[in-house]
Amino acid sequence: MNNSKKQYFWAILLFGTLIGINESLIGSLDIHNKSVILSTITIALLAFARYHFPKAASSILIIAIAVLFKMNNTGIYFCKPLMVIMLGLSFELFASILVKKGKLSLLSFALTSAFTAILAFSVFAVFETFIMKSDIWNINRFNTYVFIKAPITAVTTALLSIAGIYGFKKWKINAFQQFFNKPVLAQFLLGFGILLIWAASCIAFQN
Secondary structure (H helix, E strand, O other): OOHHHHHHHHHHHHHHHHHHHHHHHHHHOOOOOHHHHHHHHHHHHHHHHHHHOOOOOHHHHHHHHHHHHHHHHHHHHHHOOHHHHHHHHHHHHHHHHHOEOOEOOHHHHHHHHHHHHHHHHHHHHHHHHHHOOOOOOOHHHHHHHHHHHHHHHHHHHHHHHHHHHHHHHHOOOOHHHHHOOOOHHHHHHHHHHHHHHHHHHHHHHHO
């Protein structure tokens, strides 16, 4: 496996794990506007991953790892991965249209992030309210999700994506390229660190 493929492989695992941590940890907290916070962080991490690796379907692979991470911690019944899956599919859709390799503009990431939030929140709300007809969903909650939480998330995630990617560009940060210029031991440590996170989180959530 050459360096490019190694970087891609580790990026998928790392960003998928980070999103999994976000979904499991913050998702377990009882805080105001939790869905906005969760989605903002998840979309921003997808944007950062896409900036470093503008490859087709990478967002879907990252979300698959995140869902597995969450299932590993909370179990299949409590995982309820629909929203995070919608975020991944929506981001992949808009990134494939707006983010072009070699032209990684701040505007393209901002629009991708914002459109992702609006589409994912809207589809999720329609699914829960009109298809699943969940007991906790009604027209008021539907309106809150689509017309309040979705726009708020769109703005916050667009700003966070711009700030992060601007920082990467300004300081010419490419952590993965720098990392893989180091010995194989560094790659082993990264893999061991990811494995340790999975094991530790599994133990923590079971207690």
